[in-house]
Amino acid sequence: MMSAKLLKVAWRAIGAGVLMASSVLVSALELRLLDGMTGQPLKDATVVWRLGTNEAGTLSADANGRVEISLPATGSNPVRIIGRKQGYAPMTMSWEARNAPVRFDLLLPEAQHMGGRVMDESGGPVVGAEVKLILPQRLAGPWVAVDDLPLKSDSEGRWGCDWVPKNAAYVYVEVSHPDYLSSDDGVTLEALRAGTAEQKLFSAATVRGRVFDEGGEPVPGATVVLGSEDGLWPGGDGVKAAKAAPALRLIEVKRELPSIEVRLTRGVPLRVRVVDEAGQPIPEVKATVDEWQSETRGSWMFPGWEWQTDADGRFVWSNAPPQKALWTFNKSGLMSRGHHAVSPSAEEQVITLSPAFRIRGNVTDATTGQPVPEFVLTPRFVQIHSTAGAAVTNVGEWSEYSRKPCSDGKFSLYYEYPLLSGTRDVHDWQFRVEADGYASAVSRAVRDKERGLQLDFKLEPLPLPEIAVAAPAGTKPVTAAAAVQPGSARPGDSITLFVKLRIAPGHHIYALEDSGCRNLPTSLDATLPRVLKPDGSWVGPEPKVQKDGSRTIAVEALFRRRFMVERGEARKHKLPVKLRYQVCNEALCWPPENIVLETELEVLASQR
Known part of the structure; x- marks a missing residue:
């Protein structure tokens, strides 16, 4: 049975419809407010509740x-x-009224005081900061009712609250x-x-102004974009309208900046036609x-201006x-042709697009002729041009x-974007194949016009590196050593790290x-920051599955992992390797142990 006071609050929250309809069914939610640590009841705690958008009780x-x-x-x-x-953090919970539980315990965690000060760039207080x-x-x-407890800085720029949970692992x-x-x-x-946390705010300035055409008439619907003096990025001082050429304007942003005026002028027509290698138009x-880049300092990057060619392969920008x-x-x-320079002129600009580049091939073992099961193929650009009668090659x-x-000794590659943009002609290509246990192989320069070429590789097997491992004995039932193959590499090359174990x-x-x-x-863990980057996972021997389901390795084991040389000073680098394992015999298991190893890799200077 509800008290008269409780009935009054409940009816007010439900609304006039409840007062008029005596047959409306009601249910009761019994709520207990408890100490979040001890579970003890919290006498005189308050509950603020609201049904829908009605007045809170x-x-x-x-x-x-x-x-x-x-x-x-x-x-x-x-x-x-x-x-x-x-003394406690306020907690909140919500349900649909019809799904509310009959009883619910709301635990309030013990709270702590937190505070700070908001300052401007000169160290003065910022008043009214949220x-x-x-x-x-x-x-x-x-959850903690943060959104119901707004905070603002006072006349000294200070703010504070006493409702943050004591067990909060972080507060941003x-x-x-x-x-x-x-x-x-x-x-x-x-x-x-x-209460000594300080945060500094920097003054913001309002930029306002008007856009006019060259006759002094206002231009409605012009797009204004703000950015740094070095350049603009999408959404981020450029002004553009459909019936005028875009304009860049450099301004000094400061407080109480006077209104600025921007005048847009008529542009010049830019006529472009896109054709294929046979000179036929390419639509869409x-x-x-x-x-x-404007005549003033700065440029507008990726402004979002785009067109599509018509059935004749043409488009016109009338106000370029x-x-x-x-x-x-x-x-x-x-x-694709990217970062291609085009300037307005009296002549129509012709852009030629060639077909996408395709290449396929096989990768086999040079000794057995069998497909190489797993390998990595990497392309780079090649530019061959003539200077003073001599051929000059530039490679990426x-x-x-x-x-x-x-995998499976086959590859098929397809490229719609070149590896190098901004050139007059599409570059030529070169490919490298790498596989564990084989010497890497590099193709000849493949001309771009050789699209669809069948390019096969035969990889020469490499012997495993000689890794001397001490015999296990006494208190050392497991011994290990490490080596890299090859021992020297350039940025962009791959190496394989081997770790060999002997088990008593x-x-x-x-x-x-x-x-x-x-x-x-x-x-296993091997890291050489800013020099090596893992290229795949560690690979080890196939374990033996025992009757109890355990997966064991005995006698000897060889683990390997491929890494790519990212960068690094051209010199010899020490490569640390950490091996963690647990060794057992038929009678007992020893606690987990670590073996720390070290091997050496020589990084050579980058070479094109």
């Missing part, structure tokens, strides 16, 4: 921390509760003010607890401006700026971004990643 908990709320049994509006008590705290929150169930602070740039500078928990080619722009032309099935670097893993008779270790039991699987 407030109730006080009794000596047992209980509150009873009356809800419509069939209502679909959400009911939301917030539990509060001095402060938002971001705390750890549960994915389901009650976001500060904003309409006259300043927002800040999310990191502050420490220690500084927040001491997308033409996009990558960069436009007089300066050159860099364009990309592309259509599926054709080789082998890039990790172009590497393609292949009657003993065993466990497979990589999955031991098949509670014992520790074997793991």
Whole structure:
């Protein structure tokens, strides 16, 4: 049975319809507010609750921390509760009224005080800054009612609150003010607890003005984009309108900046036709401006201006700026032309697109003729031109971004984008194949016009590196050593790291990643920051599966992993390797152990 006070609050929240309909079914939600640490009831805690968009009600908990709320049994509006008590973090929870539980315990964690100060760039206070705290929150169930507790800085720029949970693992602070740039500078928990956290905001300026045409008439619908003095990026001082050429204007951004005026002038026509190698028009080619450089300092990067060719392969930009722009032309099935310079002129500009580049081939063992099961193929660009009657070749670097893993001794590659943009003609190609246990192979220069070529590789097997490993004995039932192959490499090349183990008779270790039991699987770690990058996972011998499901390795084991040389000073580098394992015999298992190894890799100077 509800008290008269409780009935009054419940009816007010439900609305006039409940007062008029005596037959409306109601249900009761019994809420207990408890100490989040001890589970003890919180006497005189308050509950603020709201049904849908109705007026909120407030109730006080009794000596047992209980509150009873009356809800419509069939209502679909959400009911939301917030539990509060001095010294505790406010917690909130919500349900649809018809799905609300009969009883619910709301645990309030003990709270702590946090605070700080918001300053401008000169160290003066920022008054009225909005402060938002971001705390750890549960994915389901009650959460800290942060959004119901707005914070603002006072006349000294200070803010504070006493409702942050004591067990919060982190607190991020976001500060904003309409006259300043927002800040999310990191502050420490220690500084927040001491109330000494400081965050600095930098003054923001308002840029306003008008856009006119060359006759002095206002231009409606012009697009204005702001950026740095060095250049503009999408969305980020350029002005563009459909009936005028775009314009760049350099301005000094400062407080109380006077209104600026921008005058747009008529541009010049830019006529472009896109054709294939036979001179036939290509329709539906997308033409996009990558960069436009103005006569003043700065450029507009990726402004979002694009056209599509018609059935005759043509498009016209009737109000192009007089300066050159860099364009990309592309259509599926054709080789894209990127960062291609085009300038307006009296003549129609003709752009030629060639077919996409395709190549396929086989990779086999030079000794057995069998397909190489796994390998990596990497392309690079080749430019061959004549200077003073002599052929000069310029080649690119082998890039990790172009590497393609292949299998079963076959590859098929397809390129719609060149490896090098901005050239008059599409470059030629060169390919490298790498595989574990084989010497790498590099193809001849493949002309771009050789599209569809069958290119085969025969890889010469490499003997495994000689790795001397001491015999296991006594307290060392497992011994190991490491080596790299090849011992020297250039940036862009691959190397293989080998780790060889010897295991005492009657003993065993466990497979990589999955031991098949509670014992520790074997793991290896080798890092050489800013020099080597892993290219694949560690590979080891096939383990023996025992009757109990454990996966064991005995006698001897060879593990390997491929790495790519990213960069690094041209010299010899020490490569540390950590081996972690657990060794057992028929009688017992020893605790997990580590072996730290070291081998050497010589990084050679980059060479094209």
